[in-house]
Amino acid sequence: MSKLNPFSALYYMKENKGRTALLIFMMFLGTLMFLAGNYIESQFYTFEKEFEYSDKLVVAGLQSTDEEFKDFAAFAEDVSEDENLEFVYSSALGFSGMQYGSVLNLEVGGWAYVFNSVSDMQKVFNHFGIEGDFSNCKHRSIIISKDFANNKGLELGDVIDHSFDSKLDGEYTVDAIISDGSFCTFYIYEDYDSLGRLYIYSDTMEGEELYDYVRNLAGDKKVQIFASETDTIMPQFSIFYVIFYAVDILIAVVLSVTINSVVTGQYMKRTYEFGVYRALGRSRKDIKKKVAAEIISMNIIACIIGAVLIFLFTYLINELYYHPQGLHLLFLSEMGVIGFVICEALILIPLIISKGIKMSKADVTEF
Amino acid sequence: MFEIKNVSMIYDMNSDEKLYALNGFNLTLPDTGLVGIIGPSGSGKSTLMYCMSTLKRPTEGSIVYDGQELTGLSNKQRENIRRNEFGFVFQKHYLVPYMTAMDNVTVAGIGDRKELYKKGAEYLSLLGLKKREFNKRPSKLSGGQCQRVAIARAMINNPRVIFADEPTASLDHENAFRVMKILKKYSEERLVIVVTHDRSVLSDVDIMVEMWDGKLSNTYMPMSERENYE
Structure with a gap:
């Protein structure tokens, strides 16, 4: 006696391994949208720490209209008297963050923090939760993360010259490597002549709350409160989302049409089988459920195979390629999940509905 | 069992030349027995069988099965009757x-699968298949064996009516005779309706129904005529 019910989806799949394997392979292709989404969202991964630090620290600077720096000085006074806020001064010279190669092989520039002294840097690092050995740090030191160093092929003691950024004069040395995972460049530059920026932070506030508090404190003073990294960068990334989802839908439509034509061929050969089921008294609902169960079962197997292969691929490519560069391909991402769901829905829903309706109408009297 | 009154099946309703597959057909059938429906190709025999078995709805007329009007039933009710009361070959x-x-036999069955397998084995054995043939696929069986498996499938739920549409058309004489013998045996306690254009396979029918051009041309009991003759 067969252990499986002959009317069941599993019975069909067991007895038709070749056809099932072909369909599972085609459905597996749909799961690759999950990998594609992870790949795209990995681009944002390197900005994670940058966004976190930006939420914890507000940068305020001179406005060019504040010709005598009166408003900036008054604002600095207000900040120093406010018991909810801490701050350090920073140079008005806007140093750039070093560029690095991202997951998408794009050259991306990270954020730069410029500290007037090692002690200022350590105050801010304490607030950020960054630890390390800063005993070698001094004027013209650069501090970067291990991941950043790997990405740039830099080591402790390496010298970086001003050709990287025209605002840098002279040479800078990599004097500390930290393990925070960020792609920010931290400079120590002693500049007592043009201290035109404040790095403002708080033990009790961060994010929108901190930014609103500082803006309120600034009031009408001619002080520039820099927007957070999240507000600046994320809108630029929206184009990635749009392109990805548009491509996802396009691929889903192509896959849907291809899979549909293969499945149609397979089900057309079974029209008389379903006609017989109808003649034997199986309801249209039973037929539709059987068709749906067959397609969904194959899809579940395809997704499981896809998940295992994608996990293995991601693990290997991280170990062999991305991690040595300080980068990381995500195992799971929101974009990956949404891309996968959209693709699967566009493939499965029309397939189940169209084949279910078609087979439930199979009529043995017309053979 | 069946009361068929003024049943017509009309195709191309909107055209000037309507096609009558059945034309004002009337027939009454008992609860048991072997009924042969015979006629040339295009006489409406299969259409009649499809209407009686709820596979098609007639355009006009009424078909009463066991006191129940079939033409007005919903699709779900028709499916239930086919599942529980009818068998098809x-x-x-x-x-x-x-x-x-x-599995071909039991896929049609209702109820506990162990019981179905027992019954299926019983019917297949009764129909002359050996145990080692139970697990063979149709491609490994002969035409006659396949048709016998189909009969077992039709019988698995002990239906009150079996509809057999040209059950011997693709069989040699020996297998055709064997199949008709099985159906005859089943008809001792149930109604079996055989549709065919081959008179030679209907030698043992209890009721003969002759059709022509969608109409009943004659109906008689061949066995009682033979008794009268004898």
Whole structure:
């Protein structure tokens, strides 16, 4: 006696391994949208720490209209008297963050923090939760993360010259490597002549709350409160989302049409089988459920195979390629999940509905 | 069992030349017995069988089965009747090619699967199949064996009526005779309706129904005529 019910989806799949394997392979292709989404969202991964630090620290600077720096000085006074806020001064010279190669092989520039002294840097690092050995740090030191160093092929003691950024004069040395995972460049530059920026932070506030508090404190003073990294960068990334989802839908439509034509061929050969089921008294609902169960079962197997292969691929490519560069391909991402769901829905829903309706109408009297 | 009154099946209703597959057909059938429906190709025999078995709805008229009007039933009710009361044997066996003989029989069954397998084995044995053939697929069985598996499938739920549409058309004489013998045996306690254009297979029918051009041309009991003759 067969252990499986002959009317069941599993019975069909067991007895038709070749056809099932072909369909599972085609459905597996749909799961690759999950990998594609992870790949795209990995681009944002390197900005994670940058966004976190930006939420914890507000940068305020001179406005060019504040010709005598009166408003900036008054604002600095207000900040120093406010018991909810801490701050350090920073140079008005806007140093750039070093560029690095991202997951998408794009050259991306990270954020730069410029500290007037090692002690200022350590105050801010304490607030950020960054630890390390800063005993070698001094004027013209650069501090970067291990991941950043790997990405740039830099080591402790390496010298970086001003050709990287025209605002840098002279040479800078990599004097500390930290393990925070960020792609920010931290400079120590002693500049007592043009201290035109404040790095403002708080033990009790961060994010929108901190930014609103500082803006309120600034009031009408001619002080520039820099927007957070999240507000600046994320809108630029929206184009990635749009392109990805548009491509996802396009691929889903192509896959849907291809899979549909293969499945149609397979089900057309079974029209008389379903006609017989109808003649034997199986309801249209039973037929539709059987068709749906067959397609969904194959899809579940395809997704499981896809998940295992994608996990293995991601693990290997991280170990062999991305991690040595300080980068990381995500195992799971929101974009990956949404891309996968959209693709699967566009493939499965029309397939189940169209084949279910078609087979439930199979009529043995017309053979 | 069946009361068929003024049943017509009209195709191309909107055209000037309507096609009558059945034309004002009337017939009454008992609860048991072997009924042969015979006529030339295009006489409406299969259409009549499809209407009686709820596979098609007639355009006009009424078909009463066991006191129940079939033409007004919903699709769900018709499916229930086919599942619980009727069995089908088709001209081509229409066995599912990827299922074994046993699974082809039990896929039509209702109830506990162990019981179905027991019954299926019983019917297949009764129909002359050996145990080692139960797990063979239709491609490994002969035409006659396939048709016998189809009969077992039709009988698995002990239906009150079996409809057999040209059940011997693709069989040699010996297998055709064997199949008719099985159906005859079943008809001792149930109604079996055989549709065919081959008079030679209907030698043992209890009621003969002759059709022509969608109409009943004659109906008689061949056995009682033979008794009268004898």
